[in-house]
Amino acid sequence: MSENGRFSRRLVLKGAAGTMVLVGLAPVLAPGARAQEPVTLTVWDNWTRDVDDALIEQLDREFMDAHPGVTIDRIAKSFGDLKATAKLAMSSPDGPDLIQINQGMSDMGAMAQAGLLTDLGPYAERYGWLKKLPPSMVARNSLGDDGKQMGEGILYGMPLTAEFVGVYFNRQKLADLGIETPKTMAEFEAALDALLAAGEIPIAFGDLGQDPAIHTYGEIEGLYVDTKYLDDLVYGRPGATFDTPQNVEAAAKLQEWVDKGYFTPDFLGISTEDMAAMFQDGQGATMITGSWFSSMLSEGDPEQFGFFLFPPLEEGTNKPIVAGTSMAYAIRAGSPNPDLAAEYIDWLVSPRAVQGFADNGTVPLGVDADMATPGTLFADIVAAWNHINETDSAGHYLDWATPTFYDTLTASLTELLAGVITPEEFVAKNQADYGAYLAQKEASA
C-alpha cells in the first residue's frame, strides 16, 4: 500500500513539473512570436585536430551570437568514422543539416544518385563562392544530373581547405651540400645523388601505411602526363585508360629510384607516421608527401624545414601536381533550413575563418601570401598552393579513379617497389581494375 502511495505522489509531482514546463513555453509558442522560433543547425565535421577544433568552436559561437535563436549542434568525427556514417545520416529524415563528405563516386557520387544532396549552385552564386574555389576544385565537387559523371554539372560540396603533394626538405642538410631548390627533375635527381654520396638518406619514405607511395607515384607520373589526361582518367571519361607508355615510364622511374637507394632502407616496414617522425628527426633530407604534414613539421622551429613543388622536366614549364581539397560541406536534401546552412558555410569561407585557418598552419582555399610569416615552412606551403592555382596545374589523387583503385594501386605499387613485378605488369594490373570500372560505367549510362 505504502509503495503505491509513494508511486502516485511521484506521478503527481511529475505532472506538476510538466505543466510548469508547458506554462514556461507558452510565450514562445504563442502566435506572433514565431520569428524568434529557436532553430538548431546540426553539423557533422572532420575538424578533430585540437587547434582546428578550437577554431570551429569559436566560429560557431560567433555565428550563434550573430543569429539569435540559432543553436549549432556540432559533432566532430574522425575521417574514417565520418565516411562510414555519412551516408546513413544523410538518408535519415531527421539527419544532420550539414555534413562534411568525401568527394569521389563512392561517397558524393552515391549520395547524389540517391538524391540526398542539395544543389549548392544558387548559394555559390549568391555568396560568390566560385571566386574562392578554383575551377579545378569546382569540378571535383560537381556531378552531372544523374550523379553518375564527376567533373562538371551541379555543385554539391563546398570545401574549406586545400591539400596538395610536394617535397619537404631539411634546410640544413641541403645547405650543407650547397644544394639550391631544384627547378628541374634533372636538378632534383642530381641533388638526390649528392645527398646519397654524402651519406644522407635522400628521401624519407615508408610504405607500411601504403599511402605515401600513391603520392610519390602521382608526382612522378605528373612529369609525363598533363592535367587533361588526369581529368579524363579520374572523371572516367570515354576512352580514358591507365595503359599508357607514360605510366610505364613513371613506374620504371620509381623502380629506378628504389634501385639507386634514394629511399629509407627497409621502407616496406615503415609506417606513414614513422616516416614523418624520422624525417622530423633528421633521418632523411627530403620527404615527398602532402601539405597536411606542414603543421606537424612547424611545431619546433618553423624555419627548420622548407617545401617546394615537385619540379618539372623542363625549367619554367608546369606539371600536374597531386592536389585536392579537404572533405566538402554538403547540405542534406530535406534539411528544414538549407538557407541558414548555406549562410553557415559562407561564414566558414569568410576572411575571418580563412585567417583563422592560416594561423593554425592549415591552408584555406582563399589564403593570401601575406597571411604567412616569411621564411617559414608555412610560407613555402602557401606560395606553392598559390602557384598551383595561378598555373591551373592541380592534378588528382589517382585513387579516386575507381572505387577500388586505392586498394589496387597501393597493392601493385608495393609490389613494384619491392621489385616483384615489372612496370608493364604494374600498368596491366591497374588497367584491369580501371578498364572493368569504365566498361561497367558505360554499360550503366
Place this chain on the structure above:
Amino acid sequence: MQIARKASARGGRPGERPWEGYLYILPGFLIYAVFVLLPIVQTARLSFFDWTGFTPAVFIGLGNYRALLDDDLFWIALRNNLTLIVFYTIIPIAFALMLTGLLTRRPIRGLNAFRAGLFVPQVMSMVVVGVVWKWIYAPKGPLNQILDGIGLEGLTRPWLGNFQTALPAIGAIGSWVSYPFAMVLFIAGVQRIDEDLYDAAKLDGANGFQQFMSITLPELRNEITIALVTLLITALRTFDLVFVTTRGGPANRTHVVALEIYRNAFTLSRTGYAAAIAVVLTVVTLIVSYAVITLRLRTVAEG
C-alpha cells in the same frame, strides 16, 4: 507437490509439462535472438541483394555469390586465414601443453606469479597488442636490434613489410595472444585428473615425461578440443590485429576475410556483397568446427 512436479518436468516424463523448463531460458534466449540470431538471418537475407547501404535494395539472387567465385582478393584472404589457423591453434596449444606440464606436476616457488605473468597477453586489448608488436617488428625496432646485437644481422628485416615474413609475423602475434587461453583451460583440466593415476604410474616407474604423455595428455582431450575449436574460430575471424598492424599489406599478403567484409561494407558501400562474404565465412567456420568435433567424437568412440 511442487518439488515433485519440477523434478519430473526436468525428466520430461510424458503427460507432464516439459515446456516449463523453457520458460527459464526465455529471457536469455530473447536477448540471444535479438542480438545474435536476428542479425544472422538479416545478413543471410541481405546477401541476396545488391545494396549500397542506403539506396533501395535490388534482389539479385545468387549474384553476389557468383561474383565471389571470381574475386581474387577473397580467395587470397581465405588462404591467409587458413594459414593463420596453424598459428592460432597448433602452435599455442602445443606451447600451452608444454607450460601445463611444467607448471602443474612439481612445486615451483612463485608459481602463481608465473601463471599470472603468462596470462597477461590474454587480458590485453588487441589494439594495444597490435601497436606494441608493430613497434617490436619495426625496421629499427627491438627484434631487429636484438638480432643485430647477437650477431645475426643477416636475419634482420622489416618483418611486417617483407612479403615472406608479414603473415607469419602476424601469426606469431596470434600465437602469443592465444596460448594463455589454452593454458588456463589445461591447468584447470589437470586439477581434475585423479591423483591415483599418477601414483600408479610412479609405482610402475614412469618418469615425468611418460606420466605427461600417458596420463595428462589423454585426460585433457576434452579441453584440447574446446581450445582447438575456439581458437580456430578466432583465427578465421581475425580482424583487429591485421587492421592495426598492416591493413592487409604488403600487397595483400596479410589480407584476411574479415578485412574484406569491412572493406566492402564500409569503404566500397557494397553491403549486400559484404553480407555474402560474411555468410561464406560463417559456413566455412561451421564446417571446420564440425569437422574437428566429429573427428574428436570418432576417436573417442574408437578409443
